[in-house]
Amino acid sequence: MLSLILGRYIRFMPVVTSLALPTLLPLLALFLIAPLSGLSLDYQQLLKWLPYPLFIMAAGLGHMYSLGRPVALALILTASYLVLQGPLQSNLSVIPTHQLFVLLTLLLPCSLLTLSFLPESGSLNRRFVLLLLPTAALTGIAAIFWQPSATAPSEWQTLFSLRPAPAVFAPIFSLLLAVVIALILLFRQTLLQCPWQGTLLGCLVATSLTWAMFDKTLISSLMFCTAAVVLILSVLFQGHYLAFRDQLTGLPARRSLENAFKGVGRRYVVAMMDVDHFKKFNDTYGHDVGDDVLKMVAAHIAQVTGGGTAYRYGGEEFTVLFKRKTLDDCIEHLEAVREAIADYSLVIRDKETRPKDAKAGKQQRGQAIRGRRVSVTISIGVAEREPGVDQPMQVLKAADKALYRAKQAGRNCLKA
Structure with missing residues (x-):
């Protein structure tokens, strides 16, 4: 039954799964912010743990279809969520925590951009390490130059100040970087007709909304759950394409x-x-x-x-x-x-x-x-x-x- 549904849906795959679905899901998820804030503490705690099994599912599906890029993306998003739920749950007015938040808002979009240019290499093999290498390198460089202190230069405070506008929590520079990377992903998706670019774009939208609305209750859990769902759907459609499409001619198999x-x-x-x-x-x-x-x-x-x-x-x-x-x-x-x-x-x-x-x-x-x-x-x-x-x-x-x-x-x- 699932194959029949996907078979009919895949006719619209270039438009729906490449752009509309990945980008609309995070936007639609915003309507859940108010209902989720009214949940009991037990359910809120459960929601905070939900992204982890979803990312495990995404990575498992990617490995099953020998797709290394979804596995790498699941690992990167999981690591980012760990940082969000760990060190960044403290007061962001403290300079070191503020700096860590800014670094995450810069590193994660750049990691998504690097995954846009890296070819598929299969999962859990020697070449798979190359998918994680750029992210590791960016993180290493940031760690070298990051010097947490109780004070920060005035230029830093101007460029990366929190709440630059009444409805925006993240620094303007971080959001501008996300917009630039989103335009690059959109251009590459249009040029290559590759659903993977749309998947990255959907995850970028979800994470950018996290930064922009970080002061909202459960926003990080909600948006990272959405990013995981986008990734899972992407792997399912790629797996269906591999199973039901002829790779040489592009015709249905x-x-x-x-x-x-x-x-x-x-x-x-x-x-x-x-x-x-x-x-x-x-x-x-x-x-x-x-x-x-x-x-x-x-x-x-x-x-x-x-x-x-x-x-x-x-x-x-x-x-x-x-x-x-x-x-x-x-x-x-x-x-x-x-x-x-x-x-x-x-x-x-x-x-x-x-x-x-x-x-x-x-x-x-x-x-x-x-x-x-x-x-x-x-x-x-x-x-x-x-x-x-x-x-x-x-x-x-x-x-x-x-x-x-x-x-x-x-x-x-x-x-x-």
Whole structure:
């Protein structure tokens, strides 16, 4: 059931989970401040402990999916919350405590920014240490230069004074730093289309609200619980993406197709597609070029019209599912995909001219690229639900048999 819900929700993942959900959750949590302040002391004490199991859950889920960055973020947020619930529960008018509070408001946003630029390295391995190294370095530098004393320079008191405005507790400089980092995360999320940037942005919003409203009852517990929930949801959606999306082509994977079959209804069409002579092509030009072919074919199939949804079935095979359609409704749309792929020329570049990364690839777009041009074709088998073939797997098998007939008929054709 959870997979079906996530499967439907993931269509809106680029917008909802990347920006709206992570940033709105902390803002919505603000409405709980008044009700929570009326809780009994026992319940308030329980709420203060709640972030710890939530962060443990987030770290455990991240480790289960071999995602090191969520684990690192959970550890960093846990350490920050320990400081908030320990030394910072004393009087902040005392200069050393005031300085510690300011350092935390500066170090945590910077740590989130460093996690934005670090690549995923898996969890609990040698490379995982690199995710925590920048935060450790920043903390070490701060510890070296931090000299707690009973007095502070006038410049410090001006720049990092508490309650600079009636409704704001944190120093203005700390909040300005958070705004700058938020803009960087927003820009990177827009540029990279990476939900991880939105997760960091949501945690930044939650922690910044903690600093800004630190004089409110239970604000740190509430906001760090919210940050933990944002992190848990992020890991769940990333895990769903890994399980139900094909990493090479970006299409929904076979598991997604199996879930879709559970709610197809009484009228549907299944098309099986296969890249012609792909194994020979792969052996001739190499696996890198073969991957490019699969990406190109997947991009064309994903644009199928007529209400079809494309899936990567496995290897060089793809599936298109048309719900509430008949065979006659779908033929022309599938033929359009087949013809578009056959008409597409793929440039095979050698290792010297091949872009090393996505940035280099964007720079080369629009330029004349020398290389051998080749084209590929696909064969298509189509079947619809009918008496005697009324189960999704039976229709799929019928489409596969039709695909075999298309191969036997000379390939680059459609058989139903």
